[in-house]
Amino acid sequence: ALWVYELAASKHIRPSMPATFSTLLLACKNADPPQSAAALPLLEEVEAQGHAVTRELYHSAIDVCRAAGHWRRALQIFNRMSHQGLEPTTHTYTLLEQAGAAAKVESAAEVYEAMKFAGVPAYLSYTAAAANALNRTAADEGP
8 A cells, every 4th residue: 555655656646635644554554564664654744745633643653553563653653643732532542551561571661661751641651561561471471
């Protein structure tokens, strides 16, 4: 999907609807492996075309990063969303918690600190860190 978009852009054919970018982000999420590196450039392209990046597009971009296991990139996109003045919702925090819970880190404290630093409320940062610790413990113990 990204290749087709880039081909169209090279011919100066640009989609004018943000829904196109939602579809591109979904394609990035469903790629094998998920293509989280494309999430932020796609959001920037929406802005370059003069459209506002909606909360839903931010959610889609965060979800791409979550699916790819790139939890820090998800936090960067969350930070950008917050700086654009868009209030996070329960869905925003759910995506971030899922990303943090699945993070591949040495210590769950790393998840807590990074999420808290990004502006995620402390109780949600703690929940993600606790889930991360439980996931790692379960993986260590095996079936």
